[in-house]
Amino acid sequence: xxxxxxxxxxxxxxxxxxxxxxxxxxxxxxxxxxxxxxxxxxxxxxxxxxxxxxxxxxxxxxxxxxxxxxxxxxxxxxxxxxxxxxxxxxxxxxxxxxxxxxxxxxxxxxxxxxxxxxxxxxxxxxxxxxxxxxxxxxxxxxxxxxxxxxxxxxxxxxxxxxxxxxxxxxxxxxxxxxxxxxxxxxxxxxxxxxxxxxxxxxxxxxxxxxxxxxxxxx
Amino acid sequence: xxxxxxxxxxxxxxxxxxxxxxxxxxxxxxxxxxxxxxxxxxxxxxxxxxxxxxxxxxxxxxxxxxxxxxxxxxxxxxxxxxxxxxxxxxxxxxxxxxxxxxxxxxxxxxxxxxxxxxxxxxxxxxxxxxxxxxxxxxxxxxxxxxxxxxxxxxxxxxxxxxxxxxxxxxxxxxxxxxxxxxxxxxxxxxxxxxxxxxxxxxxxxxxxxxxxxxxxxx
DNA sequence: CTCATAATGTACGAACTAGTACGTTTAGGC
DNA sequence: GCCTAAACGTACTAGTTCGTACATTATGAG
Numbered sequence: 001x002x003x004x005x006x007x008x009x010x011x012x013x014x015x016x017x018x019x020x021x022x023x024x025x026x027x028x029x030x031x032x033x034x035x036x037x038x039x040x041x042x043x044x045x046x047x048x049x050x051x052x053x054x055x056x057x058x059x060x061x062x063x064x065x066x067x068x069x070x071x072x073x074x075x076x077x078x079x080x081x082x083x084x085x086x087x088x089x090x091x092x093x094x095x096x097x098x099x100x101x102x103x104x105x106x107x108x109x110x111x112x113x114x115x116x117x118x119x120x121x122x123x124x125x126x127x128x129x130x131x132x133x134x135x136x137x138x139x140x141x142x143x144x145x146x147x148x149x150x151x152x153x154x155x156x157x158x159x160x161x162x163x164x165x166x167x168x169x170x171x172x173x174x175x176x177x178x179x180x181x182x183x184x185x186x187x188x189x190x191x192x193x194x195x196x197x198x199x200x201x202x203x204x205x206x207x208x209x210x211x212x213x214x215x216x217x218x
Numbered sequence: 219x220x221x222x223x224x225x226x227x228x229x230x231x232x233x234x235x236x237x238x239x240x241x242x243x244x245x246x247x248x249x250x251x252x253x254x255x256x257x258x259x260x261x262x263x264x265x266x267x268x269x270x271x272x273x274x275x276x277x278x279x280x281x282x283x284x285x286x287x288x289x290x291x292x293x294x295x296x297x298x299x300x301x302x303x304x305x306x307x308x309x310x311x312x313x314x315x316x317x318x319x320x321x322x323x324x325x326x327x328x329x330x331x332x333x334x335x336x337x338x339x340x341x342x343x344x345x346x347x348x349x350x351x352x353x354x355x356x357x358x359x360x361x362x363x364x365x366x367x368x369x370x371x372x373x374x375x376x377x378x379x380x381x382x383x384x385x386x387x388x389x390x391x392x393x394x395x396x397x398x399x400x401x402x403x404x405x406x407x408x409x410x411x412x413x414x415x416x417x418x419x420x421x422x423x424x425x426x427x428x429x430x431x432x433x434x435x436x
Numbered sequence: 437c438t439c440a441t442a443a444t445g446t447a448c449g450a451a452c453t454a455g456t457a458c459g460t461t462t463a464g465g466c
Numbered sequence: 467g468c469c470t471a472a473a474c475g476t477a478c479t480a481g482t483t484c485g486t487a488c489a490t491t492a493t494g495a496g
Binding site: 115120126163175178180186189191208 | 251252253254255331333334335336337338339340341342344345350351354358378381382384385386388389390392393394396397398399400401402403404405407409417418421422424425426428429431432
Binding site: 437438439440441442443444445446447448449450451452453454455456457458459460461462463464465466 | 467468469470471472473474475476477478479480481482483484485486487488489490491492493494495496
């Protein structure tokens with residue numbers, strides 16, 4: 001029988017806080033190092049608790065990552081809620097939604113990085129969690145309504161659907177955060193610099209509006 | 219003194235082939251698993267040679283990755299060369315360049331994935347290799363010429379520079395390959411499906427042309 | 437043919453890493 | 467106050483993974 005070290009300090013039980021603490025630290029670590037690059041020990045070390053608790057609450061590294069990913073997706077819900085889109089015309093509504101998407105991606109680089117990481121791993125974890133699909137459906141619904149309104153107003157073409165549109169908007173907003181490092185290195189342009197950022201923000205709006213306002217070809 | 223197993227078969231020395239072989243297999247492994255997820259032993263196993271040679275020629279895992287990245291960038295040089303852009307008007311030239319970028323990204327998912335991976339690692343390897351910058355500079359030069367011509371022809375706005383334009387084109391083409399998995403899972407649309415792909419290819423061209431043809435605001 | 441050097445193969449080891457065995461403490465119901 | 471279950475801590479292990487020690491073979495120059 002070995003002599004065990006007694007706990008260093010007095011303990012306080014607080015399961016909710018412990019779980020939140022682990023998720024927060026793990027989000028940092030996974031977003032920064034990737035799934036395989038992340039170290040369970042590194043996460044544990046920066047937690048107010050021990051590695052034991054990661055396994056107690058989450059079961060293992062992969063399930064912890066799953067929880068981190070789910071939490072990240074949950075936190076972005078309904079970015080279009082406070083935009084008051086119904087109150088203005090279609091072009092203005094769309095402008096606000098694009099800017100909200102742009103600002104969201106800019107403000108949440110960890111989320112962007114987690115999505116990139118998830119794609120590196122062929123989206124296999126996301127596919128395991130069907131409920132996350134619903135969280136993103138709302139963007140499509142909103143875009144659908146804006147598109148319908150714009151067509152009725154006669155300012156939008158009708159051969160672009162909501163998912164096409166979301167792809168166009170999202171790709172730009174996502175890329176300029178996700179690929180900041182290589183883009184910056186290759187083209188000498190720091191996309192996070194305020195002036196560059198502001199110009200990009202204007203340009204994606206102009207781009208989408210010009211596109212939807214154009215006559216369809218063919 | 220231990221008895222060593224004699225080599226299983228007769229050996230053939232072919233350093234160039236060995237190096238190429240290693241790079242090819244390593245490209246697959248890194249692109250598929252990420253930098254940290256890639257296993258040196260896994261690479262060695264799928265090579266016609268042994269792990270020893272990886273260290274002999276490249277020095278280590280990180281340097282091997284560096285070589286893979288450099289090779290991937292080198293292989294994409296001058297995608298705009300055979301487009302005969304100078305022979306047609308600005309809008310047509312730009313259309314061809316956009317389509318070439320689109321097709322290139324579609325055909326080279328491994329390259330796309332390596333760039334994603336490099337960004338996960340904050341671009342630190344790319345930054346170590348300044349000569350790769352020049353390989354990408356040509357796209358900007360080409361875009362610059364097209365833009366100048368278009369302005370002279372009076373069909374392009376003049377407040378969009380070549381790097382802005384490249385960002386717009388590249389983000390779309392890149393994203394739809396890089397984020398295929400999460401996008402497909404969340405929005406039920408398989409971006410690699412031929413019909414969807416063809417529509418996207420048309421749309422990015424329309425988008426960019428509509429944008430550049432629009433009057434500048436403000 | 438000889439010999440030096442480049443190229444290669446096999447077996448091994450040190451360090452790292454996810455996960456666990458085992459024991460202790462806290463907290464709340466009664 | 468007592469008792470049980472949940473919450474927690476420490477030390478350890480088994481397996482993996484990068485890298486290397488050591489030895490051998492091919493090849494081309496002279």
